[in-house]
Each structure stands twice: as C-alpha cells, then as structure tokens.
C-alpha cells in the first residue's frame with residue numbers, strides 16, 4: 001500500500017521519537033512533531049486536550065471514526081544498545097508508543113493523499129497512557145463533545161504474538177486495575193524482646209500472603225482477578241523490631257462486582273491482620289483504569305479488515321494488564337486491538353529495558369488504519 005520511501009520515513013520518525021522519549025503530559029516535542037506533519041498534509045489540527053494531546057480531522061459529516069495512538073514513554077533506563085537508543089537517561093519508549101505514533105502518522109499521510117470522500121476521520125494522539133490516564137483527561141476535557149465520533153479504535157503492538165497475528169476480542173480485552181499502599185504501625189522494640197513490641201513484621205508478612213489469596217477465596221473460580229503485593233519496606237537493623245512497614249501492590253479484575261469485592265477484602269484483610277498483631281493499618285486504595293471492553297460489532301469490523309490483509313485473527317487473551325483506552329470505550333463503541341509484533345530469537349517484553357518496537361510490523365499497522373478508515377467512513 002505504501003511507497004517504500006514513505007515507509008522508510010515513518011521508521012525514521014519512529015527512531016526520532018525513540019531517541020527523544022517524553023513522559024506522560026510532558027510530550028511537548030512529540031506533540032509538536034505530530035501536529036507539524038499533520039498540518040503539512042492538510043489535516044485540521046487541534047492541540048491542547050490533556051495539554052499535549054493532538055486531535056486531527058479530515059472529511060465532513062457522518063459517519064465519524066476515531067483512530068487513537070498513545071504517545072508517551074516510560075521512566076526506564078534504556079539497555080537496547082540500538083543506534084536510535086534514548087538520548088535521555090531514565091526515559092525510554094519501552095512500550096512501543098513511538099511505533100504506535102509513527103504507524104498512525106504513516107496512515108494519516110496516506111489517508112490525506114487519498115482524500116476522505118465521505119464521513120470524517122478523527123485522529124487522536126493521546127498523552128500519558130502509562131499510568132496517568134491521559135485518555136481520561138482528554139475525555140474529561142471534552143474530547144468526544146468537541147469531536148464526536150461514532151466508533152473509536154486503538155492498537156497496541158503485542159510482542160507475545162507473532163507478526164501476522166491480530167487480535168480483536170468481542171468483549172473483555174484488558175483488565176481494570178487499582179493500586180494500594182498499606183502502612184502498618186505498631187510499637188517497635190529490641191529484637192531480643194519481642195514481647196515488648198507489636199508484630200509489625202509479622203503483620204506485614206501475613207498481610208502479604210492473605211492479600212494474594214483474596215481472588216482464590218473471595219471470587220468465583222470462573223471470575224478472573226489478581227492481587228499482587230509488589231513492595232514491602234520495613235526495618236533497618238538486625239536487632240530492632242520496627243514500628244512501621246509499608247506494603248504496596250496492584251489489583252486486577254474485569255467485572256464491576258469483582259472490583260468491589262477485591263477492594264472490600266483488601267481493606268478487611270489489612271485491618272484484621274494488623275489488629276491480630278496489635279498494630280493498626282492505614283490503607284490508601286486507589287482505582288485507576290476501568291476494564292477495556294470491546295463492543296462486538298466494532299471488533300468484528302476490525303477482524304474483517306485485518307482478514308482482508310491476510311492477517312490471522314484467531315482469538316486469544318484477554319490480558320490482566322490494563323489500558324487507559326478503557327476511558328474512551330466507556331464513552332463510545334469501539335475496539336482495542338493487538339498487533340502481533342514478536343521478534344525472532346530474543347524477544348524482550350513490553351516495559352523491558354531491552355524492548356524496542358518491531359519496525360517490521362509498522363507498515364501492516366498503518367495499512368490496517370487506512371483500510372479501517374476507508375471501511376468505517378463508508379458507513
């Protein structure tokens with residue numbers, strides 16, 4: 001579908017973005033580059049939603065299709081050794097959002113060259129996917145009231161799937177998530193005289209074990225859910241019982257009821273395990289992203305378009321990872337899609353310091369966008 005030199009240019013944009021990663025809501029250079037290219041191709045460009053967000057439109061009237069790419073990087077020190085490695089210590093594109101951005105830009109160039117005869121194509125370049133919820137902020141600031149769309153789609157490169165694979169599930173795609181910090185407080189004392197202090201360490205250990213059992217005992221075995229304690233901080237000496245411990249972690253689920261049960265149990269378990277050791281627990285529990293749930297007709301449309309391209313649309317998943325595209329799917333019908341992007345041999349996963357978006361799948365992702373835009377705007 002694309003001229004070879006246009007593909008080469010898109011890979012060059014990807015490498016340029018990779019060299020200059022920007023964290024959530026700080027994507028100023030990235031946003032500038034996106035807006036500059038789109039303006040040059042004749043798109044009507046709007047900037048400023050969620051600060052660094054870029055929305056661009058072409059065509060007139062209904063139907064309106066929204067195509068979304070996330071643009072932010074992660075706070076990770078890059079270890080790929082690539083020629084286009086990050087030039088900014090402590091920041092890197094370890095999730096492939098540089099690839100998502102370049103893919104949608106390549107598609108945008110092609111859509112502009114072909115023209116949009118009927119309906120409207122709306123491109124959404126969204127900041128801060130990684131944990132700040134840039135999609136939520138764009139929606140709250142009026143994304144879909146200023147730019148109403150009938151359907152919205154998002155793609156993530158998926159290193160767990162071979163190139164040529166494409167997944168659009170009819171319903172559950174990615175889980176909802178929360179994060180928690182539990183501070184356990186008690187009286188400290190001499191390590192040789194435990195009877196004179198409270199069991200802060202015992203409470204922390206028992207709480208960690210009990211929290212991770214919650215999905216197994218509080219949810220139906222048919223209902224997915226997970227609680228992972230990922231940090232425990234306490235103590236500073238061999239012979240001192242500490243007076244404070246902090247446990248942190250994350251919970252994942254799909255169903256609304258499961259989310260309520262998990263939160264209630266986390267609070268109950270932490271409070272009870274602390275009390276059993278003479279301690280108290282301060283619980284900070286925050287829900288972050290809802291579950292990413294596709295609508296079946298839009299998922300079917302995506303699979304049809306992918307199948308036209310010869311991609312293998314066999315179903316797999318869902319994933320217990322999370323995605324803030326959920327906030328857009330809460331507003332309008334649409335689908336979140338995985339594009340197979342595994343590398344031969346060593347195939348680092350998303351968020352690895354060795355991860356680098358697989359440029360070999362960039363043209364297929366962009367071609368999918370162009371075909372989907374054609375199909376969806378025909379109504």
Ligand SMILES: [Zn+2]
Nearest residue numbers: 095130350351
């Ligand atoms: Zn990520």
Ligand SMILES: [Zn+2]
Nearest residue numbers: 095096097156
């Ligand atoms: Zn990502």
